[in-house]
Amino acid sequence: xxxxxxxxxxxxxxxxxxxxxxxxxxxxxxxxxxxxxxxxxxxxxxxxxxxxxxxxxxxxxxxxxxxxxxxxxxxxxxxxxxxxxxxxxxxxxxxxxxxxxxxxxxxxxxxxxxxxxxxxxxxxxxxxxxxxxxxxxxxxxxxxxxxxxxxxxxxxxxxxxxxxxxxxxxxxxxxxxxxxxxxxxxxxxxxxxxxxxxxxxxxxxxxxxxxxxxxxxxxxxxxxxxxxxxxxxxxxxxxxxxxxxxxxxxxxxxxxxxxxxxxxxxxxxxxxxxxxxxxxxxxxxxxxxxxxxxxxxxxxxxxxxxxxxxxxxxxxxxxxxxxxxxxxxxxxxxxxxxxxxxxxxxxxxxxxxxxxxxxxxxxxxxxxxxxxxxxxxxxxxxxxxxxxxxxxxxxxxxxxxxxxxxxxxxxxxxxxxxxxxxxxxxxxxxxxxxxxxxxxxxxxxxxxxxxxxxxxxxxxxxxxxxxxxxxxxxxxxxxxxxxxxxxxxxxxxxxxxxxxxxxxxxxxxxxxxxxxxxxxxxxxxxxxxxxxxxxxxxxxxxxxxxxxxxxxxxxxxxxxxxxxxxxxxxxxxxxxxxxxxxxxxxxxxxxxxxxxxxxxxxxxxxxxxxxxxxxxxxxxxxxxxxxxxxxxxxxxxxxxxxxxxxxxxxxxxxxxxxxxxxxxxxxxxxxxxxxxxxxxxxxxxxxxxxxxxxxxxxxxxxxxxxxxxxxxxxxxxxxxxxxxxxxxxxxxxxxxxxxxxxxxxxxxxxxxxxxxxxxxxx
Numbered sequence: 001x002x003x004x005x006x007x008x009x010x011x012x013x014x015x016x017x018x019x020x021x022x023x024x025x026x027x028x029x030x031x032x033x034x035x036x037x038x039x040x041x042x043x044x045x046x047x048x049x050x051x052x053x054x055x056x057x058x059x060x061x062x063x064x065x066x067x068x069x070x071x072x073x074x075x076x077x078x079x080x081x082x083x084x085x086x087x088x089x090x091x092x093x094x095x096x097x098x099x100x101x102x103x104x105x106x107x108x109x110x111x112x113x114x115x116x117x118x119x120x121x122x123x124x125x126x127x128x129x130x131x132x133x134x135x136x137x138x139x140x141x142x143x144x145x146x147x148x149x150x151x152x153x154x155x156x157x158x159x160x161x162x163x164x165x166x167x168x169x170x171x172x173x174x175x176x177x178x179x180x181x182x183x184x185x186x187x188x189x190x191x192x193x194x195x196x197x198x199x200x201x202x203x204x205x206x207x208x209x210x211x212x213x214x215x216x217x218x219x220x221x222x223x224x225x226x227x228x229x230x231x232x233x234x235x236x237x238x239x240x241x242x243x244x245x246x247x248x249x250x251x252x253x254x255x256x257x258x259x260x261x262x263x264x265x266x267x268x269x270x271x272x273x274x275x276x277x278x279x280x281x282x283x284x285x286x287x288x289x290x291x292x293x294x295x296x297x298x299x300x301x302x303x304x305x306x307x308x309x310x311x312x313x314x315x316x317x318x319x320x321x322x323x324x325x326x327x328x329x330x331x332x333x334x335x336x337x338x339x340x341x342x343x344x345x346x347x348x349x350x351x352x353x354x355x356x357x358x359x360x361x362x363x364x365x366x367x368x369x370x371x372x373x374x375x376x377x378x379x380x381x382x383x384x385x386x387x388x389x390x391x392x393x394x395x396x397x398x399x400x401x402x403x404x405x406x407x408x409x410x411x412x413x414x415x416x417x418x419x420x421x422x423x424x425x426x427x428x429x430x431x432x433x434x435x436x437x438x439x440x441x442x443x444x445x446x447x448x449x450x451x452x453x454x455x456x457x458x459x460x461x462x463x464x465x466x467x468x469x470x471x472x473x474x475x476x477x478x479x480x481x482x483x484x485x486x487x488x489x490x491x492x493x494x495x496x497x498x499x500x501x502x503x504x505x506x507x508x509x510x511x512x513x514x515x516x517x518x519x520x521x522x523x524x525x526x527x528x529x530x531x532x533x534x535x536x537x538x539x540x541x542x543x544x545x546x547x548x549x550x551x552x553x554x555x556x557x558x559x560x561x562x563x564x565x566x567x568x569x570x571x572x573x574x575x576x577x578x579x580x581x582x583x584x585x586x587x588x589x590x591x592x593x594x595x596x597x598x599x600x601x602x603x604x605x606x607x608x609x610x611x612x613x614x615x616x617x618x619x620x621x622x623x624x625x626x627x628x629x630x631x632x633x634x635x636x637x638x639x640x641x642x643x644x645x646x647x648x649x650x651x652x653x654x655x656x657x658x659x660x661x662x663x664x665x666x667x668x669x670x671x672x673x674x675x676x677x678x679x680x681x682x683x684x685x686x687x688x689x690x691x692x693x694x695x696x697x698x699x700x701x702x703x704x705x706x707x708x709x710x711x712x713x714x715x716x717x718x719x720x721x722x723x724x725x726x727x728x729x730x731x732x733x734x735x736x737x738x739x740x741x742x743x744x745x746x747x748x749x750x751x752x753x754x755x756x757x758x759x760x761x762x
Contacts, residue, residue: 048163048290055166056125056157057118065117066110073106085109125157125170129301132595132649136642140562154300163290167302171597174232175650176225179218182656183210186677189605189653192612193584202676209673217663217671224659230598232655235662237600241471242323248316248450249385250539250709254475254719255440256466256482256689257547259490259701260427264462266499270367272462272489273418274359274501277334279488280456281353283481284312284415288330295480295693303594307473311481314453315412316469318392325472331415336514337449338366338420340378344410346512355504356493358511366514367420376526377519382446383529385536394532398525407517417455419448424461427704430548437547437707437731440465445536454478465706474600475706476592476690486703487696543709546732546743550754556725561761565722566644566688567637570606571614572757573718576749577684578615581740585683588711591647593655602652604644606686610636618756630760683715691721707731714738716746728754 051059072080079085088105096104134147143151183206191199225231244252266272286292287308295303313328336343343366347354354362383391399408411417421443425436440457442448449455454468468478496502558565570589578584587606593599614632617625646652661674689705691697705721710733717733730750734741
């Protein structure tokens, strides 16, 4: 129990000889530095919030206005307020001493002018950000006059360099679509998938809903859209993620993969882990200080940054029926999982971040730790891979007090988790790629803490990746972090000729040593761990995951075809699915709605009448008419691009219908139409991983993106990233237990579909 004693900084004993005081000077210094760091963060947070709150105005402008008003009144004897200052003086004469009345009135008037200016600029910016027609205009042609004037006004209002949250108060709310519009768009989306009789029944249910209870539900939703910052996001997080009772592994969490460089600059996992951890902590500091620049589309239009707040110090806590997200303002430590053992690692020394050289030394100590570990302790993390209600019950029974509570709290309140794997992974063959992707998605089911917001995973040969929990944010947020980490690892921090970290001079002996977390593994807890592990293993073994690289062509060729790269790939996926399954199925593609405050995602439905005609044409005969196929493809891609743009602008179908369904549940009113819509399975779930969001990734260290598990038991999950000009990576997942799906077969069908569409333009 040496670790427990070392955590006591101050104690005293009453003896026969008097009062004996024991204290640890080094630990008290750490406590003092922790408090100083906390206060610095609070002051910095206050200053940053003030600066972001008045954007696009500035705090400095207040000083300018005060100086101008004081100079005009006291030196030039000119009243700049047209009598307002005199009125303030008469009001304040009965409250303040005569000496300070005029000065206070001048300052008060200056503050009023400053606030009025700040609010005017903010609402002017908000009005400009409501404009969305620029999205629908072709990038090839010259923008319209209205769009050009809008862009000029937007740039004039944002001359000041924005901070991470500067635009938050100016972002518009997600618009609530008219009920009739959503119903019409839904019917259009299902028409290619239904027979005439099925579509007639769906149309009847939709019209009955629109003329009946739908209007009542829409009024409640209108009230929420008017009152809340975003009428979707809170319900989406709660009902789609936090109320989900299935295990997080495979079903919810996603992963990101390392850069596919042929030769890593180091083979030392301790060095690679140190550079990655240090880069992540630098990113955390930038987020905390709001020094990270917000992502701007067209270098002018901001995306919502609210999700960045919970990247670090965040854990999903299991609870009966509904989980909750625990987020701490700060965390002075990370947790390292190595060989089945958990270690708490302090990341500061004397108020500063430990440099990579120190972190490398500490990681090496953890790797070399040869203390014994019991089978139950090595399987402890499997609890986070089990059914959420089972994990919640186990947590309540066995982790509410004593040693287990202290150790679990250390994990849940850590900045993030680092996993040091005991296996090597590489990318030389397709089998190695598949194995590394599987290791990042689920590992061995007992060597990942799936509740954490994200965990960095380092293989024995220094290959790296991450696993992310989905409820608190969407993949582009962690993709931004990952891009930053890889850039700093390869371009900024780097390694010396021995493969060791370059930054810093090792003072690891001055840093707090890693503390191994201890557990009280009682027989009932061991039984729960064993059951959780067996359940998680059954989930993991059912995953069929393939990762492959399409190198025949990429973005360069697709753009020469004058179509959207995303639409091009979506048409290929539909063609591949039709060949694989013999029919089309409801397809999900994720798009973002971060043009609006607290926006997350919307669904694009790629299957349309236009895409169905194109696929029918491609499969009509062995020799198809290239010109006709090209014409149908261009129409389908153009229509898909329009649907994607409408979804980005809040004109999608599924989030609106989802919220109407939530209202129906609250009101206990059954709707056959909504029940039918929400019960439709997404047998093909797709998502594009963003590449190079902030321009840090170059062709030398292209990442393969990331992936996720299948959404439906009898379906496919497909993630893709257009990596560079001539490369596209696909992550294809399905379930082995399903007899009608096969990830390897579907991957080959995707390759064939891409080749067939390419031949249309050759």
